[in-house]
Amino acid sequence: MSPLRTAILAQVLGGLITAGLMALVFRGMPPHPLAVASVQGICAAFVSYRLEAPPWWLPIHLVFMPLAVILNGLNLPASIYLVVFITLLLIFWRTDRSQVPLYLSNASTANAVAALLPVARCDVIDLGCGNGKLLKRLAQLRPDCRFLGLEHAPLPFLWAKLINLGQKNCQISLGDFWRQDLARFDVVYAFLSPAPMPRLWVKLCEEMSSEAVLISNSFPVPDVAAERIVDVDDRRSTRLYCYRRPTEKATNPPYSPAIELSRLRQ
Numbered sequence: 651m652s653p654l655r656t657a658i659l660a661q662v663l664g665g666l667i668t669a670g671l672m673a674l675v676f677r678g679m680p681p682h683p684l685a686v687a688s689v690q691g692i693c694a695a696f697v698s699y700r701l702e703a704p705p706w707w708l709p710i711h712l713v714f715m716p717l718a719v720i721l722n723g724l725n726l727p728a729s730i731y732l733v734v735f736i737t738l739l740l741i742f743w744r745t746d747r748s749q750v751p752l753y754l755s756n757a758s759t760a761n762a763v764a765a766l767l768p769v770a771r772c773d774v775i776d777l778g779c780g781n782g783k784l785l786k787r788l789a790q791l792r793p794d795c796r797f798l799g800l801e802h803a804p805l806p807f808l809w810a811k812l813i814n815l816g817q818k819n820c821q822i823s824l825g826d827f828w829r830q831d832l833a834r835f836d837v838v839y840a841f842l843s844p845a846p847m848p849r850l851w852v853k854l855c856e857e858m859s860s861e862a863v864l865i866s867n868s869f870p871v872p873d874v875a876a877e878r879i880v881d882v883d884d885r886r887s888t889r890l891y892c893y894r895r896p897t898e899k900a901t902n903p904p905y906s907p908a909i910e911l912s913r914l915r916q
């Protein structure tokens with residue numbers, strides 16, 4: 651089930667359980683709406699847990715309905731909700747589908763990535779470049795290299811485009827990185843989430859040259875040994891996982907992207 655459907659199901663079931671509890675416990679005198687909303691939040695979080703949704707959904711379910719009740723009590727103009735919704739949509743776009751939210755690589759990580767770039771001039775792509783700060787730093791440190799940032803969320807794309815306007819060796823494009831052919835890149839940088847890593851690995855094995863390297867910030871490719879792991883000296887203990895695609899000789903049994911992709915789609 652998609653994360654969005656799981657979340658809706660948790661909210662609905664949480665509501666039904668709460669309605670049942672309220673009917674049993676408080677027959678004549680209904681409790682305060684905030685108390686009902688808090689119970690619904692706890693029930694929705696419990697359902698989400700039982701549906702094995704990722705743990706970061708729990709606090710969202712806990713506060714969603716209580717927050718809705720509090721905001722409703724403030725009698726704000728309805729247009730505010732629309733503006734907030736559109737702003738969040740422009741920033742996070744279809745995170746429910748991509749399962750990759752916006753969070754940013756820090757300066758220490760940018761320096762560590764720069765140290766991993768080949769000595770010779772190279773082409774680098776950042777899959778989902780966010781606000782483009784990482785690429786800006788890399789482009790400044792390595793004026794001999796070419797950088798491409800692909801971003802599908804409109805506001806981060808505009809932000810990345812603006813801050814890289816003067817950076818001639820850095821191009822920022824609006825688009826979906828799943829549609830980008832990765833064959834010409836020597837370094838592919840990704841800071842995504844655990845969800846897309848298996849599919850990304852299949853794509854890289856099909857398209858990336860055998861000398862090219864994938865640098866994945868924080869999220870390893872499941873069941874694939876990294877060629878190198880770099881520990882960044884920062885507060886969040888960032889790890890950079892470096893991979894090269896297997897050559898046919900090295901894989902036993904031979905690696906087949908088609909078989910692998912059909913396995914992922916099952």
Ligand SMILES: C[S@@+](CC[C@H](N)C(=O)[O-])C[C@H]1O[C@@H](n2cnc3c(N)ncnc32)[C@H](O)[C@@H]1O
Nearest residue numbers: 748750753754755778779780801802826827841
């Ligand atoms: C965790 S952020 C990383 C941002 C940046 N790479 C960095 O390290 O600072 C991931 C970004 O990928 C973007 N993204 C997710 N799926 C995408 C896709 N299919 N095509 C393009 N961008 C995508 C998200 O909108 C988000 O901005």
